[in-house]
Amino acid sequence: MAQPSLKVITKQQQGPGESAEQALYEVRRKIYPRAVRGWFAAWRWALVWATQLVFYGGAWLTWNGRQAVLFEIAQRKFYIFGLVFWPQDIIYLTVLLVIAALSLFLFTAIAGRLWCGYACPQTVYTEIFLWVEQLIEGDRSARIRLDRGKLSLGKALRKGAKHAVWIALALWTGFTFVGYFTPIRALWHEVWDASAGPWASFWILFYGFATYGNAGWMREQVCKYMCPYARFQSAMFDRDTLIITYDPERGEPRGPRARNIDHRAKSLGDCVDCGICVQVCPTGIDIRNGLQYECIGCAACIDGCNQVMDKMGYPRGLIRYSTEHALENRLSRAQMFRRVFRPRSLIYLAILAGIVIAAGTSLALRVPLKVDVIRDRAAIAREVAGGEIENVYRLQIINTTERAQRYQISVSGLHDIHIAGRAEIEVEPASSRVLPLELRVHAEREHLTPGTYRIEFEVQAIGVGAGKVKVEEKSVFIVR
Amino acid sequence: MSQFSSSFWDVYISVITLVSVVACGVFLKMQSVRKVSGSGSETTGHTWDEDLGEYNNPLPRWWMWLFYITIVFALVYLALYPGLGSWKGLLGWSEVGQLKQEEARADALYGPIFDKYAKEDLVALAKDPKALAIGQKLFLNNCAQCHASDGGGSRGFPNLTDNDWLYGGEPKTIEQTITNGRNGVMPPWGPVLGTEGVKDVANYVISLSGGAADSIRVARGREIFAKNCFACHGADAKGMHAVGAPNLTDKTWLYGGGEPTIIQTVTKGRQGHMPAWKGTLSAAKIHLLAAYVYSLSHGAPPGQ
Numbered sequence: 031m032a033q034p035s036l037k038v039i040t041k042q043q044q045g046p047g048e049s050a051e052q053a054l055y056e057v058r059r060k061i062y063p064r065a066v067r068g069w070f071a072a073w074r075w076a077l078v079w080a081t082q083l084v085f086y087g088g089a090w091l092t093w094n095g096r097q098a099v100l101f102e103i104a105q106r107k108f109y110i111f112g113l114v115f116w117p118q119d120i121i122y123l124t125v126l127l128v129i130a131a132l133s134l135f136l137f138t139a140i141a142g143r144l145w146c147g148y149a150c151p152q153t154v155y156t157e158i159f160l161w162v163e164q165l166i167e168g169d170r171s172a173r174i175r176l177d178r179g180k181l182s183l184g185k186a187l188r189k190g191a192k193h194a195v196w197i198a199l200a201l202w203t204g205f206t207f208v209g210y211f212t213p214i215r216a217l218w219h220e221v222w223d224a225s226a227g228p229w230a231s232f233w234i235l236f237y238g239f240a241t242y243g244n245a246g247w248m249r250e251q252v253c254k255y256m257c258p259y260a261r262f263q264s265a266m267f268d269r270d271t272l273i274i275t276y277d278p279e280r281g282e283p284r285g286p287r288a289r290n291i292d293h294r295a296k297s298l299g300d301c302v303d304c305g306i307c308v309q310v311c312p313t314g315i316d317i318r319n320g321l322q323y324e325c326i327g328c329a330a331c332i333d334g335c336n337q338v339m340d341k342m343g344y345p346r347g348l349i350r351y352s353t354e355h356a357l358e359n360r361l362s363r364a365q366m367f368r369r370v371f372r373p374r375s376l377i378y379l380a381i382l383a384g385i386v387i388a389a390g391t392s393l394a395l396r397v398p399l400k401v402d403v404i405r406d407r408a409a410i411a412r413e414v415a416g417g418e419i420e421n422v423y424r425l426q427i428i429n430t431t432e433r434a435q436r437y438q439i440s441v442s443g444l445h446d447i448h449i450a451g452r453a454e455i456e457v458e459p460a461s462s463r464v465l466p467l468e469l470r471v472h473a474e475r476e477h478l479t480p481g482t483y484r485i486e487f488e489v490q491a492i493g494v495g496a497g498k499v500k501v502e503e504k505s506v507f508i509v510r
Numbered sequence: 511m512s513q514f515s516s517s518f519w520d521v522y523i524s525v526i527t528l529v530s531v532v533a534c535g536v537f538l539k540m541q542s543v544r545k546v547s548g549s550g551s552e553t554t555g556h557t558w559d560e561d562l563g564e565y566n567n568p569l570p571r572w573w574m575w576l577f578y579i580t581i582v583f584a585l586v587y588l589a590l591y592p593g594l595g596s597w598k599g600l601l602g603w604s605e606v607g608q609l610k611q612e613e614a615r616a617d618a619l620y621g622p623i624f625d626k627y628a629k630e631d632l633v634a635l636a637k638d639p640k641a642l643a644i645g646q647k648l649f650l651n652n653c654a655q656c657h658a659s660d661g662g663g664s665r666g667f668p669n670l671t672d673n674d675w676l677y678g679g680e681p682k683t684i685e686q687t688i689t690n691g692r693n694g695v696m697p698p699w700g701p702v703l704g705t706e707g708v709k710d711v712a713n714y715v716i717s718l719s720g721g722a723a724d725s726i727r728v729a730r731g732r733e734i735f736a737k738n739c740f741a742c743h744g745a746d747a748k749g750m751h752a753v754g755a756p757n758l759t760d761k762t763w764l765y766g767g768g769e770p771t772i773i774q775t776v777t778k779g780r781q782g783h784m785p786a787w788k789g790t791l792s793a794a795k796i797h798l799l800a801a802y803v804y805s806l807s808h809g810a811p812p813g814q
Contacts, residue, residue: 053543056568255570408655409664424650424659464650466659
């Protein structure tokens with residue numbers, strides 16, 4: 031847990047006399063994470079590949095002769111493969127956010143900051159940028175040496191090469207991001223012709239700069255000072271949450287020793303105090319001090335420590351995923367993992383599953399037609415030739431398919447109520463049309479007293495391959 | 511700030527703003543470092559409730575630079591944009607200017623679409639589905655509030671679909687009606703004709719459209735009509751487009767054709783007002799709108 035921000039001190043602790051200058055802003059200490067290999071590093075890289083293939087590749091997929099995933103803000107239409115979302119579908123965005131939030135609760139309750147450690151763009155891009163840095167400047171010690179060294183041609187070349195690759199990567203990321211909001215193939219040509227619009231150019235540079243700055247320079251500072259999730263995650267932890275912990279009972283007292291001695295006899299713990307766990311940490315903390323808010327749960331220290339344990343011939347897992355509960359009560363791994371299925375996580379899971387199923391069903395049953403009925407208000411009811419009463423409506427008919435559709439409108443609710451004029455309309459692919467419509471009824475013949483009557487419009491797609499696309503909309507008919 | 515005659519308030523607000531911005535910087539500088547008594551104190555030095563202290567968990571230094579950047583931003587912003595009293599800003603930006611700019615941009619973008627139609631003959635446009643689709647949108651946004659979504663009108667607002675026109679249904683006339691608006695005035699005849707006279711005329715008018723009327727009153731009403739109403743409605747009661755006087759023989763009623771309504775119309779008169787749209791809509795848009803209105807009574811059913 032983070033250091034408590036308040037602690038009880040006594041006034042006597044503050045010595046009198048001497049005075050000192052204290053900076054209220056901390057100078058940043060640069061962190062040089064050491065490269066690490068292992069089970070969790072492999073997982074991290076797998077997720078880097080998975081998320082980035084989806085991100086960089088997804089924008090180039092084609093579907094129905096258009097970009098498969100495209101969020102056209104200017105036209106207010108979101109295309110995701112076969113689905114076209116209109117502003118009226120905002121509920122799906124809400125549901126998506128609720129699902130994202132609940133998943134976060136669930137994963138965090140079970141295994142802490144999984145998102146931070148493996149999937150967060152900040153982590154992923156830092157990982158990629160670090161890999162580039164390591165390729166060009168070498169590992170931790172080489173980098174430290176390079177930074178301390180005097181400026182030389184070699185240093186300038188290495189630094190320049192690193193930044194060039196970073197900037198290229200960052201610009202590509204910005205370009206891809208913007209490519210989800212404006213067709214990416216056209217954007218690609220515009221970028222080469224230098225004819226991209228001012229806003230597209232601005233956002234490419236903006237997101238490029240954000241990537242370069244955050245993944246190249248800011249790194250752990252983003253997690254420590256900017257990200258709100260880092261600060262409220264502790265509220266989602268409980269004593270059975272899997273967290274990355276050092277086992278002090280096994281490790282202490284720490285200390286260096288020769289590989290082949292019996293350290294138990296010398297009353298030493300398993301920790302050889304090599305400092306690898308601190309060197310590999312991307313946020314520069316010492317996990318042996320316990321859980322800290324800086325820890326993003328990337329498990330690099332587990333991999334690092336396991337390598338050392340292997341070399342020493344000690345069992346792995348001096349630093350491992352464990353829970354507070356398991357450490358205190360010395361639970362076996364099976365006992366610990368059984369506690370994953372505790373009420374808290376089961377409730378999260380149940381709610382999450384419910385919402386996912388509901389959203390999936392709703393998407394599957396979604397009718398690709400939207401109808402709004404707006405009754406004219408200025409002319410409440412008018413009498414027309416033949417003694418009939420007429421009400422006027424405006425039907426906004428939105429065709430959310432990507433083919434032109436013909437729709438037939440019918441009305442029910444009053445005996446003999448009928449539509450004056452034609453009751454068919456053709457709507458272009460993925461567009462909307464307004465159809466003014468007059469309804470008539472012979473009030474006298476039907477013995478209708480002045481008042482409001484409930485009616486129902488039915489709009490149905492007709493023609494070849496129309497399927498069973500039908501929407502019913504309620505409205506009222508007024509007789510006066 | 512033209513509403514003030516002296517420049518006092520300009521200076522007042524500018525000084526307050528600038529002093530505040532600069533003071534923020536001074537305050538920031540003062541609060542970056544502080545003297546503490548005792549060495550190695552980890553706390554901020556504040557003590558609450560006798561013995562509660564707070565750890566000094568300092569923000570990173572780059573964060574402090576963000577504060578300074580906001581101050582620089584504020585000063586640059588105040589120099590470029592009108593924020594200090596009557597200072598107009600180096601960029602010469604104004605809300606009205608931005609609106610004008612956006613309008614000009616929209617005109618450049620959409621103008622050609624409308625201009626293409628503006629040159630075309632109105633009757634031909636009334637058969638062009640694309641032109642009608644635009645015309646319908648214009649109609650629904652601007653006209654439907656009074657004339658109803660289908661153009662069928664409502665009490666006091668003419669039906670545009672029945673080819674019965676107050677001012678004439680020629681394409682040019684429709685365009686002119688929309689452009690300049692119309693003021694239809696039926697003067698009150700109550701004081702001149704008296705209650706009985708009004709009732710007689712009303713019965714005569716009802717009879718013109720073939721309605722059931724008292725024949726004695728009709729006969730008396732015919733005489734009154736010939737003396738008073740013919741000037742606008744014509745001797746044959748077929749109306750006059752020049753003054754917007756309606757045809758009284760075609761069973762089409764603007765305010766209603768029942769006896770009480772007609773009596774009220776004759777007694778108190780009517781005021782019809784169609785606003786002028788030339789300030790709101792461009793000539794090209796009015797042209798399209800007129801074509802749509804024309805189409806309503808010439809074959810093309812609405813929405814097709």
